[in-house]
Amino acid sequence: MLSRRTIVALSLLAVLPGVAIAQAPPADPLPSWNDGPARHAIIDFVTRVTTDGSPDFVPPAERIATFDNDGTLWTEQPVYFQLAFAFDRIKALARERPDWRTKQPFKALLDHDMHRVAAAGEKGLLEIMAVSHTGISTEEFSKVVLDWTANARHPRYDRPYTELVFQPMLELMSFLRANGFKTFVVSGGGIEFMRPWVERVYGIPPEQVVGSSGAVKLQTSGNGKPELMKLAKVEFIDDGPGKAAGINRFIGRRPIFAFGNSDGDLQMLQWTMAGPGARFAGLVHHTDAEREYAYDRDSKVGKLDKALDEATAKRWTVVDMKHDWKVIFPPAK
């Protein structure tokens, strides 16, 4: 038990920040980042915009930070995780759809013939996305997503997909929040696919998620309550130029800090950097085939080409995953 004297000392410490008391050095806010230019640039930027009296000071309300999701906050190989979810959902639904045994692209998917699935092209993919993501209420869909995140396993790592998030990026988001930033996900992925788990995994509440979305229809459910039915109609694609529009629509404030990893994030980064005052643009460059994946200009998933050129020309921060990160994923649970 603490003595009264200790309590008084502690409480003085709490309310009188000016009092000089010998204390342990502050813990490293980015323990998984190697000492290098990326880490330096992050800490330097945060220090400048949060130091009272600094010419670069930004009031807390305007400290908006946006993060792409696929490839920036979690892995996106061998396929976008939402596509893996769609495939798994088709397999689960197939029990009640015997007609799919003979109908493409479902037959190919159920036969694990991924070449044939790919051959179905965009049309086939859209059909898979529509069937796996619509025709149920938003509430039911949320449960389906949570069930998948709890039970599905990534083929290479044999871990839940929500454990394949980048530990250094988790630390970066915590560091920003501890410095008064509001962190947002701005993803090309589906908004309703992300919201059920982002709070637990990223510490980001659902209302701070921007993403692609489908239309919904308000109707009365069997028990007489209103429900929102997910329709097979795309409403908004939050990718490329859509990311600037999505930030404007959902946040209504220009970020001062943005992180992406592919050409689909270029306009978000440009939009962020076009405002006045101090600004930060970052790219995660997947350079680590051993611990994760290595890909950029020629990749079908997360192609990083134009954005890499622009980042180089404009001296944005490019994270070299292999050299900048001590670990990739959090420890297995």
Next chain:
Amino acid sequence: MLSRRTIVALSLLAVLPGVAIAQAPPADPLPSWNDGPARHAIIDFVTRVTTDGSPDFVPPAERIATFDNDGTLWTEQPVYFQLAFAFDRIKALARERPDWRTKQPFKALLDHDMHRVAAAGEKGLLEIMAVSHTGISTEEFSKVVLDWTANARHPRYDRPYTELVFQPMLELMSFLRANGFKTFVVSGGGIEFMRPWVERVYGIPPEQVVGSSGAVKLQTSGNGKPELMKLAKVEFIDDGPGKAAGINRFIGRRPIFAFGNSDGDLQMLQWTMAGPGARFAGLVHHTDAEREYAYDRDSKVGKLDKALDEATAKRWTVVDMKHDWKVIFPPAK
């Protein structure tokens, strides 16, 4: 200057909430609300959902409160304020549009012939809205709105429109925020018309505003920077069933507290009340012709008919403006 003894006492008070110390009674959080059923219902609800151990306790992250804007947070008579803005903008733009002197509905508007403007019907109104709200960048539009809120005056009160907000509702929103709620505007009005001033007037940041919106196009401005051009294409109408869809799209969490004033808010209130646990639905009933306006079932603006019936049947809280509110507006500045 405070003595060391006082500082210690104060710090103990700050860190040891269990310590009983004689103190002044807490200030009334709702000083503009008369003692009555509406005020009681609000305080009772907030106490129940915020008291640890209460069967109705709701964790802070889920304390989402949504407020309609027109007629709920500010006056909406004799016309929606956004329409007054549109009219003023047409008049300002007319200097460079001599053709409008002979073209309806612009001619009628410039002649102050409001009957003739009304006769142009929905088509004429949409034309006025399009011309006054589009063809400029989001950034320029924000400046136009701020200029209008600073200079335009309401015809009856001769005050800036942003001063015609309801003092009791400002207190209610502050009270909720002080109790861990996150407050959102969910309005049929334009999202870009509200965002420039909501933070100053309501204490609500722009990212917590849901509203109707038009499409935008990302393009490069004259100085080489990206800008979002406002297009004459409606993207989303946040009214009626759209309010449930808008809450789902922008917030992604069901509110536990919602306030409206018209049939356009009915689905928001139903959506709020359909969730589990303790919930609150409120309506502002405009009953005060002397201090503000009195209207409900037969009004063209802010019609309150079906929602009033449902509120009565389901015992939602209906604020009787005349009897429940000591003052309507904040003191003039």
